[in-house]
Amino acid sequence: MRLERLHLTGLRCLTDVGIELDPGINVLVGANGAGKTSVLEAVFLLSHARSFRSGAKEALLQRGAPNLSIFAELRHADDRVCRLGLGRSGVRWEAKLDGSSVAIGQLVRECAVVCFEPGSHALIAGAAEERRRFLDWGVFHVEHDFLPAWRRYQRALKQRNSLLRAAGLPVEALFAPWESELAQTAQLIDRQRRNYLDLLRPKLVASTQGLLPELGSLELRYRRGWSEESDLAQQLQDQRGRDLARGHTTLGAHRADWSIVFERAPLREHLSRGQEKLAALACMLAQAELYAEHCGEWPIVCLDDLASELDLSHQAAVVEQLVHAKAQVLLTGTELPQSLQSTATRVFHVEQGLFARLL
Numbered sequence: 001m002r003l004e005r006l007h008l009t010g011l012r013c014l015t016d017v018g019i020e021l022d023p024g025i026n027v028l029v030g031a032n033g034a035g036k037t038s039v040l041e042a043v044f045l046l047s048h049a050r051s052f053r054s055g056a057k058e059a060l061l062q063r064g065a066p067n068l069s070i071f072a073e074l075r076h077a078d079d080r081v082c083r084l085g086l087g088r089s090g091v092r093w094e095a096k097l098d099g100s101s102v103a104i105g106q107l108v109r110e111c112a113v114v115c116f117e118p119g120s121h122a123l124i125a126g127a128a129e130e131r132r133r134f135l136d137w138g139v140f141h142v143e144h145d146f147l148p149a150w151r152r153y154q155r156a157l158k159q160r161n162s163l164l165r166a167a168g169l170p171v172e173a174l175f176a177p178w179e180s181e182l183a184q185t186a187q188l189i190d191r192q193r194r195n196y197l198d199l200l201r202p203k204l205v206a207s208t209q210g211l212l213p214e215l216g217s218l219e220l221r222y223r224r225g226w227s228e229e230s231d232l233a234q235q236l237q238d239q240r241g242r243d244l245a246r247g248h249t250t251l252g253a254h255r256a257d258w259s260i261v262f263e264r265a266p267l268r269e270h271l272s273r274g275q276e277k278l279a280a281l282a283c284m285l286a287q288a289e290l291y292a293e294h295c296g297e298w299p300i301v302c303l304d305d306l307a308s309e310l311d312l313s314h315q316a317a318v319v320e321q322l323v324h325a326k327a328q329v330l331l332t333g334t335e336l337p338q339s340l341q342s343t344a345t346r347v348f349h350v351e352q353g354l355f356a357r358l359l
């Protein structure tokens with residue numbers, strides 16, 4: 001899939017910007033703070049309904065602007081074109097598909113974007129939440145009944161947490177229906193996550209062999225978030241006292257995690273910061289490839305500040321793979337990276353939120 005046109009208003013320093021993108025490698029160059037990453041953020045928002053940068057989504061709205069809007073024309077591999085819109089007016093976010101209001105879930109199903117950026121090493125070294133989000137984004141695109149199960153789970157979790165925090169002694173009987181709902185939906189989510197990781201594993205082996213051959217073979221480990229020994233409903237019941245003291249549910253699918261263990265770097269602490277980044281990049285490429293295999297087209301690939309994140313040979317290897325896959329790429333840098341001198345198909349210069357096409 002590829003974005004043909006982007007129109008952004010009221011997003012960080014981008015007041016009103018229209019860009020025509022090339023199906024190949026688009027490079028945005030410009031000084032620090034010019035607005036390059038904000039474009040990648042907008043594209044990522046269409047596919048994840050959140051930014052890859054930490055901080056509140058409210059910070060995306062340009063200071064003093066009443067609204068924020070992201071509009072894109074997307075062409076699928078089968079030539080189907082759709083118009084995507086995501087906007088914030090007042091406190092509400094609204095999604096549109098071909099001019100009609102839709103649920104955000106419908107918008108993000110249409111558009112797939114993967115992103116490698118300076119914070120990506122958090123996928124390897126950061127909190128479990130990052131890894132769950134990565135995993136669930138992938139599962140969402142290959143298992144169509146994942147989203148309803150995930151929503152049911154979140155609702156039941158919220159209800160149980162409210163009971164745990166309720167003033168006065170909680171009524172024991174009120175817990176059972178929510179614990180049973182949590183157990184049922186967690187089982188579905190767990191099965192889909194495991195299936196996804198099984199599919200991802202061979203892709204990850206191949207992408208890490210390409211980027212991190214020095215680390216040897218890998219093992220992909222997964223923890224589902226509750227003990228394998230008994231049913232979640234039983235464990236939640238047994239755990240109520242502890243959960244009451246903590247004020248939240250400490251077991252379940254929302255506590256799942258996964259990790260990569262390398263033969264020659266069995267502990268996470270054995271990896272250098274650069275190796276963490278490369279491992280995160282390998283995950284992202286594996287996920288993109290699996291998406292392509294499943295959905296018949298590559299997702300859009302965003303690479304923020306690639307030249308300052310990777311050495312030249314790794315930059316070249318990634319670019320070569322993406323060119324070979326015919327993926328649309330949006331890449332940023334303070335200047336045109338050497339690794340892209342001959343492969344960039346469109347280059348924009350960005351200055352204080354304004355775009356000029358150089359190539």
Ligand SMILES: Nc1ncnc2c1ncn2[C@@H]1O[C@H](COP(=O)(O)OP(=O)(O)OP(=O)(O)O)[C@@H](O)[C@H]1O
Nearest residue numbers: 012013032033034035036037038059060061062063
């Ligand atoms: N809510 C906001 N309203 C207005 N301007 C904002 C807002 N949030 C951020 N900015 C500004 O928008 C710009 C965002 O720049 P962005 O991160 O896209 O730059 P960049 O070109 O990727 O820079 P770098 O090379 O430093 O990563 C910065 O100048 C920042 O100060």
